[in-house]
Amino acid sequence: xxxxxxxxxxxxxxxxxxxxxxxxxxxxxxxxxxxxxxxxxxxxxxxxxxxxxxxxxxxxxxxxxxxxxxxxxxxxxxxxxxxxxxxxxxxxxxxxxxxxxxxxxxxxxxxxxxxxxxxxxxxxxxxxxxxxxxxxxxxxxxxxxxxxxxxxxxxxxxxxxxxxxxxxxxxxxxxxxxxxxxxxxxxxxxxxxxxxxxxxxxxxxxxxxxxxxxxxxxxxxxxxxxxxxxxxxxxxxxxxxxxxxxxxxxxxxxxxxxxxxxxxxxxxxxxxxxxxxxxxxxxxxxxxxxxxxxxxx
Amino acid sequence: xxxxxxxxxxxxxxxxxxxxxxxxxxxxxxxxxxxxxxxxxxxxxxxxxxxxxxxxxxxxxxxxxxxxxxxxxxxxxxxxxxxxxxxxxxxxxxxxxxxxxxxxxxxxxxxxxxxxxxxxxxxxxxxxxxxxxxxxxxxxxxxxxxxxxxxxxxxxxxxxxxxxxxxxxxxxxxxxxxxxxxxxxxxxxxxxxxxxxxxxxxxxxxxxxxxxxxxxxxxxxxxxxxxxxxxxxxxxxxxxxxxxxxxxxxxxxxxxxxxxxxxxxxxxxxxxxxxxxxxxxxxxxxxxxxxxxxxxxxxxxxxxxxxxxxxxxxxxxxxxxxxxxxxxxxxxxxxxxxxxxxxxxxxxxxxxxxxxxxxxxxxxxxxxxx
Ligand SMILES: Nc1ncnc2c1ncn2[C@@H]1O[C@H](COP(=O)(O)OP(=O)(O)OP(=O)(O)O)[C@@H](O)[C@H]1O
Ligand SMILES: [Mg+2]
Numbered sequence: 001x002x003x004x005x006x007x008x009x010x011x012x013x014x015x016x017x018x019x020x021x022x023x024x025x026x027x028x029x030x031x032x033x034x035x036x037x038x039x040x041x042x043x044x045x046x047x048x049x050x051x052x053x054x055x056x057x058x059x060x061x062x063x064x065x066x067x068x069x070x071x072x073x074x075x076x077x078x079x080x081x082x083x084x085x086x087x088x089x090x091x092x093x094x095x096x097x098x099x100x101x102x103x104x105x106x107x108x109x110x111x112x113x114x115x116x117x118x119x120x121x122x123x124x125x126x127x128x129x130x131x132x133x134x135x136x137x138x139x140x141x142x143x144x145x146x147x148x149x150x151x152x153x154x155x156x157x158x159x160x161x162x163x164x165x166x167x168x169x170x171x172x173x174x175x176x177x178x179x180x181x182x183x184x185x186x187x188x189x190x191x192x193x194x195x196x197x198x199x200x201x202x203x204x205x206x207x208x209x210x211x212x213x214x215x216x217x218x219x220x221x222x223x224x225x226x227x228x229x230x231x232x233x234x235x236x237x238x239x240x241x242x243x244x245x246x247x248x249x250x251x252x253x254x255x256x257x258x259x260x261x262x263x264x265x266x267x268x269x270x271x272x273x274x275x276x277x278x279x280x281x282x283x284x285x286x287x288x289x290x291x292x293x294x295x296x297x
Numbered sequence: 298x299x300x301x302x303x304x305x306x307x308x309x310x311x312x313x314x315x316x317x318x319x320x321x322x323x324x325x326x327x328x329x330x331x332x333x334x335x336x337x338x339x340x341x342x343x344x345x346x347x348x349x350x351x352x353x354x355x356x357x358x359x360x361x362x363x364x365x366x367x368x369x370x371x372x373x374x375x376x377x378x379x380x381x382x383x384x385x386x387x388x389x390x391x392x393x394x395x396x397x398x399x400x401x402x403x404x405x406x407x408x409x410x411x412x413x414x415x416x417x418x419x420x421x422x423x424x425x426x427x428x429x430x431x432x433x434x435x436x437x438x439x440x441x442x443x444x445x446x447x448x449x450x451x452x453x454x455x456x457x458x459x460x461x462x463x464x465x466x467x468x469x470x471x472x473x474x475x476x477x478x479x480x481x482x483x484x485x486x487x488x489x490x491x492x493x494x495x496x497x498x499x500x501x502x503x504x505x506x507x508x509x510x511x512x513x514x515x516x517x518x519x520x521x522x523x524x525x526x527x528x529x530x531x532x533x534x535x536x537x538x539x540x541x542x543x544x545x546x547x548x549x550x551x552x553x554x555x556x557x558x559x560x561x562x563x564x565x566x567x568x569x570x571x572x573x574x575x576x577x578x579x580x581x582x583x584x585x586x587x588x589x590x591x592x593x594x595x596x597x598x599x600x601x602x603x604x605x606x607x608x609x610x611x612x613x614x615x616x617x618x619x620x621x622x623x624x625x626x627x628x629x630x631x632x633x634x635x636x637x638x639x640x641x642x643x644x645x646x647x648x649x650x651x652x653x654x655x656x657x658x659x660x661x662x663x664x665x666x667x
Contacts, residue, residue, distance in 0.1 A: 200369045201347055201348075201370075203399050204395075204399040212395075216386035217386060
């Protein structure tokens with residue numbers, strides 16, 4: 001008994017510096033933010049939250065129910081949701097698919113290194129690149145649609161409310177693919193070759209091998225990618241800031257950008273803190289739901 | 298069902314040659330065994346037949362059709378992998394059903410028919426109770442039987458089996474061996490079976506190819522490779538214990554000649570041209586151990602006795618050489634002096650340089666017996 005107590009004390013002794021740092025730089029700011037978010041002119045209350053949630057101006061609104069049938073702006077919260085719904089499955093699937101295809105490619109380690117290099121691009125730069133990719137003069141995507149004769153998509157995507165959110169989401173797929181590919185590639189490489197060989201002898205097609213042998217075997221990696229991508233999408237800021245500033249007309253705002261507007265533009269710390277807390281709660285909820293689901297499955 | 302033919306097949310991995318000019322012909326419906334020590338190229342040969350490796354030289358034919366560069370799927374072979382290669386995330390049932398499920402449309406089976414086939418093969422291999430488990434929850438021997446079941450559930454042109462029984466206990470192994478042989482004969486599916494267990498090879502094979510260092514040393518029926526080894530390697534690889542090899546000389550003496558082995562001398566009624574070195578091979582089964590001297594008996598000393606039940610393997614020294622004899626266990630004791638008698642009608646002769654059997658000489662030696 002005594003020795004176990006001593007063990008524990010010693011363990012905490014070693015943990016203390018790290019815990020102290022976490023306390024100062026994580027716990028204290030969280031608690032501080034929550035307190036600030038609850039402070040109103042009439043004392044502590046939920047006033048900031050109600051105001052943030054019922055905000056009507058397109059650049060700061062979280063939900064714009066009236067617009068949901070048509071093109072954006074739909075409100076930052078909805079934009080985040082759409083982002084997740086498109087980005088998570090697309091990035092996950094493409095990364096896995098490419099990783100599997102790469103095992104058949106001679107010199108794949110070189111390809112992987114290049115793709116991995118793309119991950120060191122700062123996201124702000126990534127946002128600028130997105131602007132160029134979707135620019136009507138120099139961008140590759142509008143040029144393609146121009147050649148195809150699709151007028152509505154042959155213009156600068158980031159400049160129109162109909163296309164600005166879409167350009168950011170598609171751009172983020174490209175920016176984030178390296179992450180998905182790198183994680184999946186490591187997992188796919190660790191699947192014993194003999195499993196693929198066995199499946200091939202058993203008469204499975206490439207798609208069946210991918211679907212029934214590879215994908216289940218790398219599921220833990222896929223889950224990691226999905227959770228990380230989801231969290232990244234919830235917290236997304238830098239791309240939006242660099243590419244569209246949430247515009248035009250609030251058509252590409254996201255939660256973190258709204259928070260930044262309150263904080264840096266309106267200097268309204270109460271509402272900024274409330275938005276931050278909402279974001280944190282969503283992030284925590286999403287992460288814990290996915291992790292719990294995966295542990296059960 | 299198909300015949301398989303390898304013509305001068307070479308497979309190299311970097312500098313190492315895993316399979317070196319192998320030429321083999323496996324007949325339609327034949328149970329063909331590749332036998333050889335670890336690392337001799339058995340698995341590689343099997344993988345070449347399966348289409349998992351492509352040869353650097355040579356051709357592979359099935360039913361006369363060149364399949365050297367065809368995909369495994371096109372060859373329609375089933376294979377039991379040495380390391381099982383079970384799909385870890387599928388249940389045992391799904392593992393066994395996998396080859397049927399993935400081409401269900403092609404072969405036109407209903408789910409119910411697949412179920413029946415899986416259950417049948419599971420029953421045969423005594424793994425019915427395991428069908429709901431995942432491979433990770435099975436013992437090595439159970440996993441191996443699942444791997445075997447996944448191949449046996451199909452009716453391919455060729456079954457390829459890489460040591461499919463190596464991890465089973467002795468009793469189960471014998472039972473499975475019998476089942477396998479029965480099923481193979483019943484369905485007449487051409488089978489190439491890899492093992493380094495000679496008892497298994499002897500029991501199962503229609504014909505055996507003995508391999509060493511990437512080469513096929515001898516191909517023949519179990520009787521042929523056992524009783525008429527074409528090479529000293531085969532002689533010393535087969536049998537337990539394997540054949541005794543004595544360094545002997547043949548010399549002219551008087552009008553005839555003599556064969557001189559350590560501690561043993563025997564006159565020949567024919568005169569060799571000069572002194573010739575040979576390796577004389579005698580199986581331990583063909584050496585008798587007597588307690589009294591007599592004509593044609595040679596003095597030896599018992600060194601070690603390994604009882605095997607009714608029989609015993611007795612290790613003896615005779616004229617500085619070591620000889621093993623497999624005899625009835627008569628309670629020989631180490632240090633005891635005994636007298637050996639060779640069954641000269643069963644001896645083999647090998648060229649000391651090349652290791653090849655010298656059939657003519659062996660026949661002469663045998664003919665002079667008695
Ligand atoms: N992928 C590979 N890369 C390099 N060398 C290999 C490879 N596969 C086999 N070899 C070499 O080729 C030789 C034959 O190997 P193989 O696996 O065919 O032997 P084996 O007869 O099946 O042996 P065992 O009874 O131990 O299974 C060995 O020397 C091995 O080291
Ligand atoms: Mg092997």
